[in-house]
Amino acid sequence: MSDKVTFWYGCNVVRHGDIIRAAIALLEAVGVEVTPAGGAGYCCGTAKDANLRAAEGMARRTVEKFNQHGHGAVVTWCPSCHRHMNGFMREYNDPQFSFAHITQILHQRRERLAARLTHRVERRAMLHQHFGFHEVDVNPLIVDLLKLVPGLELVVPDYAAPGHMCSALAPVPRALPDATRATCEAVRAAGADTVVTVFHSCQRLLCGLESTEPFHVVNYVSLLTAAMGIELPDEYKAWKNAGSEEKVMELIGAERIAAAGDRFFREAILPELMRRPQK
Amino acid sequence: MSVTNFPAKPATLIEHLGQFIADTLTRCTRCGACFKACPMTGYAPGLPAADAQDVVAGVLGLLRQEAGTADALAWIEACTQSGRCSAACPEGINAMKMMRVARMSALGSLGAPRKIAPREEKGFFRRIGAFSQLQFSADEIEKWQR
Numbered sequence: 001m002s003d004k005v006t007f008w009y010g011c012n013v014v015r016h017g018d019i020i021r022a023a024i025a026l027l028e029a030v031g032v033e034v035t036p037a038g039g040a041g042y043c044c045g046t047a048k049d050a051n052l053r054a055a056e057g058m059a060r061r062t063v064e065k066f067n068q069h070g071h072g073a074v075v076t077w078c079p080s081c082h083r084h085m086n087g088f089m090r091e092y093n094d095p096q097f098s099f100a101h102i103t104q105i106l107h108q109r110r111e112r113l114a115a116r117l118t119h120r121v122e123r124r125a126m127l128h129q130h131f132g133f134h135e136v137d138v139n140p141l142i143v144d145l146l147k148l149v150p151g152l153e154l155v156v157p158d159y160a161a162p163g164h165m166c167s168a169l170a171p172v173p174r175a176l177p178d179a180t181r182a183t184c185e186a187v188r189a190a191g192a193d194t195v196v197t198v199f200h201s202c203q204r205l206l207c208g209l210e211s212t213e214p215f216h217v218v219n220y221v222s223l224l225t226a227a228m229g230i231e232l233p234d235e236y237k238a239w240k241n242a243g244s245e246e247k248v249m250e251l252i253g254a255e256r257i258a259a260a261g262d263r264f265f266r267e268a269i270l271p272e273l274m275r276r277p278q279k
Numbered sequence: 280m281s282v283t284n285f286p287a288k289p290a291t292l293i294e295h296l297g298q299f300i301a302d303t304l305t306r307c308t309r310c311g312a313c314f315k316a317c318p319m320t321g322y323a324p325g326l327p328a329a330d331a332q333d334v335v336a337g338v339l340g341l342l343r344q345e346a347g348t349a350d351a352l353a354w355i356e357a358c359t360q361s362g363r364c365s366a367a368c369p370e371g372i373n374a375m376k377m378m379r380v381a382r383m384s385a386l387g388s389l390g391a392p393r394k395i396a397p398r399e400e401k402g403f404f405r406r407i408g409a410f411s412q413l414q415f416s417a418d419e420i421e422k423w424q425r
């Protein structure tokens with residue numbers, strides 16, 4: 001893969017600006033120059049199974065934009081986007097680029113990354129795994145990457161949740177609470193102080209556990225950037241664990257709430273931030 | 280010399296789905312290995328006791344734009360795209376994609392009447408836009424999201 005790529009982070013990950021910035025910092029640390037691209041304007045259309053005309057239009061527009069970037073290479077973050085590109089989008093479009101998942105790029109260039117990981121991260125961390133992203137076997141790649149972090153004790157449990165990430169479980173009754181409970185039990189058995197998430201939706205759906213459980217929930221890219229000496233605050237997690245609507249609004253601030261739209265914030269964003277993980 | 284005619288690259292999503300459905304219907308032997316490998320069947324009432332070959336026959340019916348069966352629809356609703364089905368298929372069919380396309384059929388996207396409710400989150404793009412405003416500067420939104 002070339003040294004100049006489009007970094008396609010996806011839609012739902014925009015809740016986690018820290019993850020996107022950390023991912024960019026890691027790609028740059030291994031010598032990759034990135035054009036970040038994501039949000040609604042780069043949607044893959046995977047959520048539009050009930051409206052295939054819309055799905056096709058979104059996919060076509062996104063592929064055309066990547067072609068216009070002209071890098072010949074796209075690095076994905078989101079497993080749903082990666083899967084949709086692999087299984088649908090490229091089948092009826094004319095992508096003029098190769099694509100790979102970020103874990104593959106970081107793993108290929110892990111010697112360069114290792115040289116940058118000079119800060120100790122003293123944690124006993126357990127990997128939260130799913131077994132459904134069969135396009136890329138991410139778990140062993142991430143284990144190898146996290147082994148490079150000085151001071152980090154990594155526990156890889158036997159348990160892996162179904163689906164490719166936690167959001168896939170949410171629509172199936174009992175499935176997400178079962179996975180959350182199994183994750184909590186595995187952390188206790190491992191004696192870990194940190195759960196390491198791989199994907200953004202796992203971070204989103206598990207980070208609220210910090211209010212009630214004796215462990216932290218941290219995405220793997222945050223551990224890697226911490227080892228580079230870069231601390232990027234996880235604001236979504238802070239909002240999720242703020243404890244009251246007033247505190248959430250205080251943390252976010254009136255200016256940002258106004259930019260998001262006061263009414264929409266109250267009706268849609270605040271309820272999401274106040275929702276507790278079920279187990 | 281034998282000549283194999285490969286289908287032309289499809290120009291639209293619907294054409295692609297048509298080719299995928301035709302190929303799957305040709306190759307699937309209804310052995311049921313995909314259903315047996317699924318880690319999610321326990322999440323749908325009655326499915327653990329269902330006959331694997333019958334459930335797959337219902338899924339193939341959906342691909343043909345037929346009515347399908349209650350068990351096939353229940354399996355589709357419990358699917359989390361774990362991909363164990365694809366790994367189990369002795370014919371090399373992407374059974375996970377077969378389930379996804381059967382879901383599109385069940386949603387009424389391929390011509391047959393809708394049989395299951397869409398899961399699409401209400402206000403999805405509005406939510407993405409709002410979180411972008413909370414997490415990014417105007418400059419980042421302009422450069423990274425337009």
Ligand code: SF4
Nearest residue numbers: 307308310311313368
């Ligand atoms: S395992 Fe493959 S051949 Fe067997 S029923 Fe499933 S899709 Fe068909």
